[in-house]
Amino acid sequence: MCGIVGFTGNHQAAPILLDGLSKLEYRGYDSAGLAVRDGEHLAQVVKAKGRLSNLSEKTDSGKALKGNCGIGHTRWATHGEPSQINAHPHVSGNCERSGSGTVESEVVGVHNGIIENYISLKKKLESKGFEFISETDTEVIAHLFEYYYKGDIMDTMIKVINRVEGSYALGVLCVDYPDQFIAVRKASPMIVGLGDEENFIASDVTAILKHTRDIYYLEDNEIVVLKKDSVKVYNTDKEEVKKEKFTVDWDVSAAEKGGYEHFMMKEIHEQPKAVSDTLNSVVKDGAIDLSEVGLSEEEIKEISQIYIVACGSAYHVGMAAQYVIEDLTRIPVRVELASEFRYRNPILDPEGLVVIVSQSGETADSLAALREAKQRGIRTLGIVNVVGSSIAREADNVFYTLAGPEISVATTKAYSTQLIASYALAVQFGKVREQITEEKYQELIAELKTLPDKITKIIEDDKERIQWFAAKQANARDAFFIGRGIDYAISMEGSLKMKEISYIHSEAYAAGELKHGTISLIEDGILVVGVATQAALFEKTISNMVEVKSRGAYL
Ligand code: M6R
Numbered sequence: 001m002c003g004i005v006g007f008t009g010n011h012q013a014a015p016i017l018l019d020g021l022s023k024l025e026y027r028g029y030d031s032a033g034l035a036v037r038d039g040e041h042l043a044q045v046v047k048a049k050g051r052l053s054n055l056s057e058k059t060d061s062g063k064a065l066k067g068n069c070g071i072g073h074t075r076w077a078t079h080g081e082p083s084q085i086n087a088h089p090h091v092s093g094n095c096e097r098s099g100s101g102t103v104e105s106e107v108v109g110v111h112n113g114i115i116e117n118y119i120s121l122k123k124k125l126e127s128k129g130f131e132f133i134s135e136t137d138t139e140v141i142a143h144l145f146e147y148y149y150k151g152d153i154m155d156t157m158i159k160v161i162n163r164v165e166g167s168y169a170l171g172v173l174c175v176d177y178p179d180q181f182i183a184v185r186k187a188s189p190m191i192v193g194l195g196d197e198e199n200f201i202a203s204d205v206t207a208i209l210k211h212t213r214d215i216y217y218l219e220d221n222e223i224v225v226l227k228k229d230s231v232k233v234y235n236t237d238k239e240e241v242k243k244e245k246f247t248v249d250w251d252v253s254a255a256e257k258g259g260y261e262h263f264m265m266k267e268i269h270e271q272p273k274a275v276s277d278t279l280n281s282v283v284k285d286g287a288i289d290l291s292e293v294g295l296s297e298e299e300i301k302e303i304s305q306i307y308i309v310a311c312g313s314a315y316h317v318g319m320a321a322q323y324v325i326e327d328l329t330r331i332p333v334r335v336e337l338a339s340e341f342r343y344r345n346p347i348l349d350p351e352g353l354v355v356i357v358s359q360s361g362e363t364a365d366s367l368a369a370l371r372e373a374k375q376r377g378i379r380t381l382g383i384v385n386v387v388g389s390s391i392a393r394e395a396d397n398v399f400y401t402l403a404g405p406e407i408s409v410a411t412t413k414a415y416s417t418q419l420i421a422s423y424a425l426a427v428q429f430g431k432v433r434e435q436i437t438e439e440k441y442q443e444l445i446a447e448l449k450t451l452p453d454k455i456t457k458i459i460e461d462d463k464e465r466i467q468w469f470a471a472k473q474a475n476a477r478d479a480f481f482i483g484r485g486i487d488y489a490i491s492m493e494g495s496l497k498m499k500e501i502s503y504i505h506s507e508a509y510a511a512g513e514l515k516h517g518t519i520s521l522i523e524d525g526i527l528v529v530g531v532a533t534q535a536a537l538f539e540k541t542i543s544n545m546v547e548v549k550s551r552g553a554y555l
Contacts, residue, residue: 002076002088002112003027004190005207006171006181008069009198009228014062017072020200020207021052023255026263026407027204029074030082034059035089035108035173036070042096042104043070043173047087068228069179071171071201073110079118080135090139092130092146093175106175107146111138112203113167113188113364121163140164145172153182157223158236161186167364169203180227185218189362189389192216192224192231194245199226205248206255206407213248217388246388254405264408264501269459272452274413277402278420279448286445288428293381294397300432304351306333307378309341309369313411313496314357314418317383319489321355321422328430328444338365342372354380357422359406359414361389370394383421385414399425410500415493416455423448473554476504476527480518482511482548483531484541491531511544524552 003024007013013036021032032055033047044065048054052074059065073088080086093106115121118137121144126132130143141160148159153174161168167187174182183190183201193200193208193215200208201224205215216233218224222241223234233241260266282288290300306325308318318335325333336346338356342365348354354373358366361384370391373380382395385403392398401417427444430436436444473479479498481491488510495508509518511530522528528548532541549555 003074004110004112004169004171004203006071006183006201008180008226010068013068013070014059014065017070018056018062020202021072021074023207024074024204025052027409029076031087032074033087033089034065034070034072036065036067037173037178038067039178042106042175043108045089045091045103045105045108047084049082049084071110071173071181078114079137086134086136088138090134090142092142107142108173109142109145110171111141112169115140115164116166141170153177154234154238157182157184161221171201180225182225184221184223186220187364187367190218192218194231197228199231209255215246215248216243217246250405255407264410264412267406267408267413271413271416272456274403274417275420275455276452278417281402282424283445288424290428293399297432300429302351303331303353305349306331307352307354308333308335309338309354310357311338311363311365313415313493316489316493317357317415317418317422319492320419320486323486324423325426328426328436329433330435338369342368348376348378350377352378354378355383356380356391356395357383357418358391359385359411361386361391367391383418410497473527479504479506479527481508481529482514482544484511484537485534487531487533494529511541514544522548522551522553526553528553528555530555
């Protein structure tokens with residue numbers, strides 16, 4: 001999960017870039033690099049494998065790299081091992097390499113995303129005499145830029161993006177433009193930060209929040225040219241695009257750890273507030289009001305089918321929502337991984353509703369799925385956390401989860417609020433479609449409102465028990481999460497969290513399915529987490545738990 005920061009202004013760029021990159025460290029990376037220009041010389045590029053502190057040391061906290069315009073990158077290896085050579089920025093054109101590893105170069109680029117046709121482009125460029133030194137897909141961008149460059153930075157960028165396939169957020173410094181840089185994005189997030197006599201790009205707003213809260217969101221293939229006193233955005237016909245300015249309404253402290261050792265821990269503790277804020281945004285005077293989401297009662301009544309499309313944890317929300325929505329509304333629900341949906345030519349009912357669930361609102365597969373649905377003329381609803389993100393902008397309707405910024409890569413509070421949003425939709429759809437009585441409706445809303453306190457109680461009261469249990473099981477090698485119905489959906493998320501955070505292999509199973517083969521893996525000491533919260537399924541699940549216990553599982 002790479003990070004990009006770019007700066008042009010009156011201050012020395014490198015310390016600002018290092019600071020911005022440090023705000024993106026939480027996304028994970030294996031190497032980092034900077035390129036800075038001082039107005040006279042070529043861009044100076046410094047890279048280091050490993051922690052950002054290595055890069056900081058190499059550049060004397062950025063002080064050694066003189067210049068007020070530059071770009072920085074943290075890399076998470078996808079093509080080629082983590083190494084200094086493979087780290088970004090990548091260079092092309094006339095380069096001078098010094099013994100210390102510093103490079104001066106005419107064209108310098110950083111990139112997030114994946115260039116899918118990089119092998120064919122590399123072959124072409126090699127046949128034209130370009131020499132590649134890294135194993136990355138990104139290096140083709142620097143060389144392609146150099147190949148097409150005839151003095152006009154815009155023309156060149158347009159040619160480059162016409163040739164590359166895949167996803168990209170790109171920042172490029174070019175020899176004849178000493179105090180400015182050019183950037184573009186497609187299916188990979190990038191925002192523009194607007195300051196006073198200084199401007200920025202970043203792959204995530206947290207990187208520049210210290211300097212400005214005024215931002216532009218770039219649409220796919222919008223090209224931005226940044227100088228310290230101007231930001232101009234163009235389409236691929238070189239026409240200037242008028243952008244709407246967004247003001248980020250959360251402050252820097254929301255993106256700090258606030259005394260917690262990890263963002264994830266902080267965000268787990270923020271769940272009660274996040275859930276309560278999300279609920280309060282739609283529950284008004286004892287009823288669920290979807291007017292801000294933009295769904296009228298007539299429209300709700302006409303929905304023939306719901307397709308929930310998402311990735312990862314957001315997909316697990318869809319799995320849980322499926323049980324609840326079908327139960328309360330009797331509308332058939334289908335849940336799909338966005339990475340499958342977008343490529344499989346799905347059959348969609350024209351009266352259906354495609355619900356895209358996404359914290360970031362930028363996940364490439366989810367965004368592509370949304371576009372696929374829109375292209376087929378199906379109404380789309382985004383359940384999104386990041387205001388102004390691509391999915392939020394492009395969906396026909398948006399239900400904003402109010403989780404606030406989620407910095408931890410492992411989602412917690414956003415996941416909880418996505419569940420709340422789905423439940424609120426289910427309850428309201430059920431009421432409008434006369435599948436639940438007024439009494440049941442009130443009971444469900446009252447129950448939803450008890451959730452923030454219940455979450456607080458679990459987090460606070462059970463802290464020591466959870467810690468005791470985690471310490472006892474920290475050496476587990478395999479874990480299974482089992483449940484039925486909605487408990488199965490919740491198990492899927494538990495299992496993903498286990499893998500993602502502890503690196504312990506884990507699987508989620510519908511409890512009744514275990515006996516069809518997988519139970520052979522249950523042996524002495526294997527950790528099995530049984531989830532049994534559904535009264536109607538309780539005994540069935542308990543009998544599955546007994547089965548695994550009798551095979552030696554630690555339940
Ligand atoms: O931003 P999104 O909700 O679209 O992200 C989707 C998944 O990548 C995400 O839920 C991922 O699985 C979680 N970060 C895992 O904790």
